[in-house]
Amino acid sequence: DAKTTQPNSMESNEEEPVHLPCNHSTISGTDYIHWYRQLPSQGPEYVIHGLTSNVNNRMASLAIAEDRKSSTLILHRATLRDAAVYYCILNSGNTPLVFGKGTRLSVIA
Amino acid sequence: GAGVSQSPSNKVTEKGKDVELRCDPISGHTALYWYRQSLGQGLEFLIYFQGNSAPDKSGLPSDRFSAERTGGSVSTLTIQRTQQEDSAVYLCASSLLGVGTTEAFFGQGTRLTVV
Numbered sequence: 411d412a413k414t415t416q417p418n419s420m421e422s423n424e425e426e427p428v429h430l431p432c433n434h435s436t437i438s439g440t441d442y443i444h445w446y447r448q449l450p451s452q453g454p455e456y457v458i459h460g461l462t463s464n465v466n467n468r469m470a471s472l473a474i475a476e477d478r479k480s481s482t483l484i485l486h487r488a489t490l491r492d493a494a495v496y497y498c499i500l501n502s503g504n505t506p507l508v509f510g511k512g513t514r515l516s517v518i519a
Numbered sequence: 520g521a522g523v524s525q526s527p528s529n530k531v532t533e534k535g536k537d538v539e540l541r542c543d544p545i546s547g548h549t550a551l552y553w554y555r556q557s558l559g560q561g562l563e564f565l566i567y568f569q570g571n572s573a574p575d576k577s578g579l580p581s582d583r584f585s586a587e588r589t590g591g592s593v594s595t596l597t598i599q600r601t602q603q604e605d606s607a608v609y610l611c612a613s614s615l616l617g618v619g620t621t622e623a624f625f626g627q628g629t630r631l632t633v634v
Contacts, residue, residue, distance in 0.1 A: 442619055453610050453625030454562065504617030506552050506575060509562040 414498045419514045422488045430483040430513055432498030437478050441500040444507065445472065445483045449494045454509070457483065457496070493517045521545070523626035525611050531632045532601055540596045540629045544613030551594050552614075552623065553586060555607040562610065568594060569617070601633045 415433040422428040434443065445457040458465055458472045460481075465472040471484040485492055497512040524543040532538050544551050553565040564578040568588045579585070583602075588594040598605055608628040615621050 440619075444622075446623075448562075453612075453628050454623075455625065456622035459620075459622070501619045503619035504550070504569065504574075505619070506564045506567045506578075507612075507623060508564060509554075511561055 414500060414510060416496075416498050416510065416513045418511065419516065421516045421518060422485075424490060424517055424519050425487050428485040428488045428492070428515065430485075430496050430498075430515065431480065432482070433480045434498070434500055435479045437500055438502060440502040442502065443472065443474060443478075443481050444499045444501055445470070446497045446499065446507070446509075447492075447494040448497070448512075449491075454497065488515075488517045490517050490519060523611055523613050523624050525609075525626035525629050527629060528627065529630045529632075531634060534603060534633055535600055537597065537599045538601055538631065540598075540609050540631070542594045542596070542611030542613075542626060544592065544594070544611070545624055546592075548613035548615050548624075549591065550614045550617055550623075551588060552612040553594070553596050554610045554612070556610060556628075557607040565596070565609075598631075601631075603633050606631055606633045 442459050442461050444459040446454040448454045458470050460472045473482045495512040495514050497509050499507050526541045551568040554562045556562050566586050567575040570591050571588050583599045586596045608630050610628045612623040612625045614623040
């Protein structure tokens, strides 16, 4: 699976929007862009995924660049509960998710 | 239960002993994955099952590690002759099909401590 690059850490104020970037310049045409997050002392949980078009769900939005070489996970109003490590992962089918180091998001009250 | 269930939640074992970790995936999920996470580290892939077969065992760190899945459901990860470096949280995940187009659901993990 192609590699992704994310900042090591980011900080946000509570109730502010958060934009978490991910670069994936070697993405292939069949790669889906997945986001998972891991809260402290818990297993990872699914956030959102997409292929080409922007996606919205109850947790977040995913904005995908037109050339698909980058994407941004958007949390519309950060809460203290959103403090976690966020992973951007490319996956094209029946292969396991490969987790990188992710972005550690801190939320300040 | 609706989620992925792992047991035990915690296991302390003596160096050299064998341990078995169990994963009950969500009913109907054909794909099952094992990962481990050492303290302060990222998730390390171990093995992937599609049904009862394991098309990808590339992450198993040594021949002391093995896993099986029966009936397309429950999976057991066995570590023989445990070593201190095996101490980690072992996580299991399942998905309806492959994770390329669907989401994976993770269990809470088994924390293994080898003393």
